[in-house]
Amino acid sequence: MNRIPREIDQLMWALAEQPDPAALEEFQRRHPAYVGELGRRIAMVRSLKGCQPLGQAPPPFQPRQVAEPRPRWVLAAAFGSVLVALCFASYLAANWYLGRSVPPAEPRVEQPAVAPPRLPEVVYAPPRRFEAPQPALPTSETELLPPLSVRLRDVPLSVALRAIAEQAGLRVTLAPGFERLDATVDVDLAETKPMDAFAILGRRYGFTAFYQGNREVLVIPAVPSQESEPAGSPAPSEPSAGGPQSLNDLRRTEPLGGS
Amino acid sequence: MVVSATTGRAKPEEFDEDVVVIERFLAGDGSAFEALYRKYYDKVFAIAKGVLLDSDEAADAVQEVFTLVYRHLRRFDRRSRFSTWLFRVAVNRSIQQARKTKHKARHVPLDEALGTEATDEERERGDDPKIQEALSRIPPPDRAILTLFYWDELSLQEIGASMGCSVNAAKTRLYRARERFRAAYEEASS
Numbered sequence: 052m053n054r055i056p057r058e059i060d061q062l063m064w065a066l067a068e069q070p071d072p073a074a075l076e077e078f079q080r081r082h083p084a085y086v087g088e089l090g091r092r093i094a095m096v097r098s099l100k101g102c103q104p105l106g107q108a109p110p111p112f113q114p115r116q117v118a119e120p121r122p123r124w125v126l127a128a129a130f131g132s133v134l135v136a137l138c139f140a141s142y143l144a145a146n147w148y149l150g151r152s153v154p155p156a157e158p159r160v161e162q163p164a165v166a167p168p169r170l171p172e173v174v175y176a177p178p179r180r181f182e183a184p185q186p187a188l189p190t191s192e193t194e195l196l197p198p199l200s201v202r203l204r205d206v207p208l209s210v211a212l213r214a215i216a217e218q219a220g221l222r223v224t225l226a227p228g229f230e231r232l233d234a235t236v237d238v239d240l241a242e243t244k245p246m247d248a249f250a251i252l253g254r255r256y257g258f259t260a261f262y263q264g265n266r267e268v269l270v271i272p273a274v275p276s277q278e279s280e281p282a283g284s285p286a287p288s289e290p291s292a293g294g295p296q297s298l299n300d301l302r303r304t305e306p307l308g309g310s
Numbered sequence: 311m312v313v314s315a316t317t318g319r320a321k322p323e324e325f326d327e328d329v330v331v332i333e334r335f336l337a338g339d340g341s342a343f344e345a346l347y348r349k350y351y352d353k354v355f356a357i358a359k360g361v362l363l364d365s366d367e368a369a370d371a372v373q374e375v376f377t378l379v380y381r382h383l384r385r386f387d388r389r390s391r392f393s394t395w396l397f398r399v400a401v402n403r404s405i406q407q408a409r410k411t412k413h414k415a416r417h418v419p420l421d422e423a424l425g426t427e428a429t430d431e432e433r434e435r436g437d438d439p440k441i442q443e444a445l446s447r448i449p450p451p452d453r454a455i456l457t458l459f460y461w462d463e464l465s466l467q468e469i470g471a472s473m474g475c476s477v478n479a480a481k482t483r484l485y486r487a488r489e490r491f492r493a494a495y496e497e498a499s500s
């Protein structure tokens with residue numbers, strides 16, 4: 052609105068209101084570019100002051116009816132009352148309009164034309180066969196050993212056992228006293244599991260093989276107690292031999308095991 | 311030095327002699343209010359004339375202002391001078407009246423409409439057409455503050471109290487009102 056610097060502007064207003072000759076002369080010396088503007092302001096302020104109403108005799112004072120400004124709470128209360136009245140009126144009008152314009156409609160029951168109901172096709176599922184839980188198969192280390200086939204002729208029993216153990220990846224340990232059993236034997240086994248092979252040979256030659264774990268087998272020159280008869284009891288009869296089978300007899304035995 | 315003359319129109323705190331008159335009025339002396347009325351009539355009339363720009367409307371406004379003061383003088387709490395309180399009532403009432411009559415067409419004399427220069431007689435009556443035109447182009451609050459400053463010659467502190475604002479706000483308002491008046495005056499002069 053005014054591009055004159057604010058300080059000079061205020062100074063000009065001050066000089067226009069109180070035009071001191073010395074101050075005017077100083078202003079003219081310092082700011083000659085604004086002398087014209089200062090002159091206009093002096094004339095304007097002088098005219099404005101000259102328009103002050105002249106003193107006149109006041110008319111006699113007589114208090115009159117004056118509409119006083121109402122307090123705000125009165126206006127607020129009035130506004131609130133009007134608002135409540137409007138709300139109530141609109142509620143009544145809405146009730147009247149709804150009650151008049153919408154007659155109660157009689158309920159109509161329409162029978163829809165529909166096709167005869169189709170019964171859903173029932174598909175019977177075949178009965179499920181009850182399967183009893185199977186017992187867990189034994190999974191000992193000896194069961195997992197692969198079957199082997201061995202055919203040996205005229206070898207010591209200890210050599211035959213070691214050969215079986217070596218083929219099965221086992222280590223065999225012969226207990227003391229085994230040397231009395233260590234006769235020359237013939238072994239002819241086909242597709243027989245290693246521990247079964249030991250058991251077959253053990254029954255033939257009078258020893259028992261115990262799996263010790265960690266792929267070790269201990270061979271003890273004795274048979275289980277149920278197989279050995281107590282002292283004084285009659286000797287067990289072999290079905291094929293008809294009596295105790297000697298080591299030499301076993302040498303001529305047909306190959307066992309296999310299929 | 312010179313600038314301080316603009317804003318440093320402060321008057322020293324002095325005893326408000328009007329309080330004595332008010333006490334007399336409140337005690338039942340009816341002539342006491344008549345004394346206040348005669349004392350301040352010119353200043354209140356100047357405020358009303360400066361804001362309303364019409365002598366008849368200003369005279370009516372003055373009567374209304376003094377009527378309000380007459381009725382509510384008991385509410386005067388004496389924290390400020392009586393004159394300040396009176397001027398505040400006058401400013402508010404005049405601005406309120408000016409806003410009411412804003413839509414009314416002001417009677418414009420033919421010579422004023424033609425833009426002729428004011429005669430000496432007109433200037434003596436305070437009816438310089440350019441000043442009247444410039445005042446009519448600025449808002450009523452601006453007219454009020456110019457009236458208080460140039461016609462009633464109040465200090466910025468008194469103007470702030472009369473306008474209901476601080477001294478700094480009064481100074482700012484006065485500066486803006488002067489600038490608007492200057493622009494309107496130059497426009498009316500061209």
